[in-house]
Amino acid sequence: MKYGIVIFPGSNCDQDSFYGVSSVMGAEAEMIWHKDHHLGQYDCIILPGGFSYGDYLRAGSIARYSPIMQEVVAFANGGGLVLGICNGFQVLLEAKLLPGAMLQNKHVHFICKSVYIKTHHSNTPYTNALKEGDILEIPIAHMEGNYYCDNSTYQRLKDGGQILFSYCDAKGNSTDEANPNGSLRNIAGICNEKKNVLGLMPHPERALESMLGSEDGKRIFESIRSHC
Amino acid sequence: MYQAKVYITLKDSILDPQGTAVKGALESLKYQNIPELRIGKYIQLQIDETDLSRAESQLKEMCEKILSNPIIENYRYDLSEG
Numbered sequence: 001m002k003y004g005i006v007i008f009p010g011s012n013c014d015q016d017s018f019y020g021v022s023s024v025m026g027a028e029a030e031m032i033w034h035k036d037h038h039l040g041q042y043d044c045i046i047l048p049g050g051f052s053y054g055d056y057l058r059a060g061s062i063a064r065y066s067p068i069m070q071e072v073v074a075f076a077n078g079g080g081l082v083l084g085i086c087n088g089f090q091v092l093l094e095a096k097l098l099p100g101a102m103l104q105n106k107h108v109h110f111i112c113k114s115v116y117i118k119t120h121h122s123n124t125p126y127t128n129a130l131k132e133g134d135i136l137e138i139p140i141a142h143m144e145g146n147y148y149c150d151n152s153t154y155q156r157l158k159d160g161g162q163i164l165f166s167y168c169d170a171k172g173n174s175t176d177e178a179n180p181n182g183s184l185r186n187i188a189g190i191c192n193e194k195k196n197v198l199g200l201m202p203h204p205e206r207a208l209e210s211m212l213g214s215e216d217g218k219r220i221f222e223s224i225r226s227h228c
Numbered sequence: 229m230y231q232a233k234v235y236i237t238l239k240d241s242i243l244d245p246q247g248t249a250v251k252g253a254l255e256s257l258k259y260q261n262i263p264e265l266r267i268g269k270y271i272q273l274q275i276d277e278t279d280l281s282r283a284e285s286q287l288k289e290m291c292e293k294i295l296s297n298p299i300i301e302n303y304r305y306d307l308s309e310g
Contacts, residue, residue, distance in 0.1 A: 057269075058297055065294065094297070101299040103238075108245045148242065148300060182245070 001228040002028040004042035006072065006088075008063045009034070013049035013085065013205060020205035021046070025221045032068060039071035043228040044081040047072070047088030049141070049203055059102060059144045060090030069095055081125055081224065082197045086142055089189075089199030098192055098199045099157070100149030105142070106182025112141040114213060115180055117188045117202055118168040121161045124195040125227035129219050135172050136165075136216035138202035140180060145201040147183040147190075157190055165189035165200065230275045230283040233306045236296045237268035271295060283307060 003021045007014045014031065022029040030040065039045075052063035063069070069091070076082045076097050084092040092098045105111055119127055119134040130136075149157070157163050166186040169178040174186045181201075189200035204217030238244050244266045251265040277283040284307055296303040 057294070061294060061297070101297050103242065103300060104245050106243075106245055108249050146245075150299075182243075 001043040001225060002030070002041065003044050003046055004030055004032045004040065005046045005048055006032045006034060006068055007048075008050070008052035008066060008091075010052045010054055011048050011050035011087070013087075013203065016203075017046050017048045017085070017205045020208045020217070021221060024208040025218070025225065027221075027225065034063065034066040034068050036068050037071065039068065039075055042075075042080070044083060044224055045072055045075060047082065047084040047091050048205075049086030049088060052087055052091065055087075055144070058090075058094065059087060060092075060094040063087075063091045064094035073097060076192075076197050079194065079196050081227070083126070083224070084197075084199045085203055085205065086140075086145075086201055089201055090144060092197060092199045097197050098190055099153045100147055100184075100190070102144040103146040103148050103182075104144050105146050105180070110141075110143045111145070111180050112139070113180070114139045115188075115202060116168050116170055116172075116178065117165040118172050118174065119165060120163055123161070124164060124191055124198075124223075126191065126195075126198045126220055126223050127164055128226055129222040133172060134219070135168060135170070136202075136204075136207075136219060137214045138204055138207045138217055139213075140202045142181070142201060145181040145183060147187045147201075149184060154184065160193055162191050162193065162195075163187055163189075164191055164198065165202070229310065230277055230280070231308050231310050232273050232275060232283075232287050234271040234273070234287070234291060234295055234303060235268060235305065236271070236291075236301050236303045237266060239300060239302055242300050280307070280309070
């Protein structure tokens with residue numbers, strides 16, 4: 001399988017993602033420049049973490065209008081897999097490929113630490129190697145990860161099985177203490193209705209080798225591989 | 229030429245952690261009479277246009293498309309020739 005990884009000005013997890021999916025997971029991968037107007041043949045596009053356009057105005061708001069994003073939106077609407085990690089999640093929200101918005105973290109701090117997230121559904125391209133209730137230890141690193149949507153959107157996400165991951169403690173309890181950023185209902189990752197677009201605040205590409213503290217991120221990339 | 233001033237604020241229903249932190253700082257400076265403080269964005273721009281209604285519809289479009297995020301923010305503006 002082949003990944004395409006978009007580089008926006010200010011992306012800083014693009015090389016980590018490239019290394020992770022290619023050297024660790026053994027997939028093919030190519031970098032895609034944000035000014036490109038043409039998208040090659042890929043099985044999955046990754047919008048990586050970072051600070052695209054310096055997070056000016058709102059995180060993801062300017063990257064969303066990068067030329068390549070028109071192609072990414074068309075790819076997603078055609079059923080292609082698009083994984084937005086951290087800043088990539090913010091770009092997906094601004095591009096309206098996913099519902100809701102990101103607010104500043106509740107305590108107005110940049111948070112960089114390892115957290116636990118719980119899996120809610122295993123019937124998606126991103127979670128088929130996981131079981132419902134599986135707990136992953138994966139790092140977060142963000143300033144705006146406080147997911148927000150209105151009540152009717154939340155209900156739609158919940159009923160549609162679109163909330164794939166939520167912050168929890170080591171035992172899987174979704175408590176306020178385990179919620180690092182004030183995110184609505186501890187939401188850490190959501191997908192679209194068709195389940196081909198995933199936005200995830202934690203960084204699975206930083207949790208692929210035990211020497212870095214956790215290999216749990218592999219489960220997400222294994223899911224993508226078995227789907228493709 | 230039109231001069232536009234755009235004010236973007238978080239919707240009332242959205243918590244403003246930055247505003248709450250600044251309000252707390254004012255309280256610690258003994259300003260106890262600040263029941264509410266919210267932080268927004270101010271954007272000043274020029275629109276090279278001769279017709280007011282065209283300038284205004286362009287400004288609204290820009291506010292809704294990129295300058296604000298209607299899910300969490302409101303916007304208002306002042307627009308004047310000059």
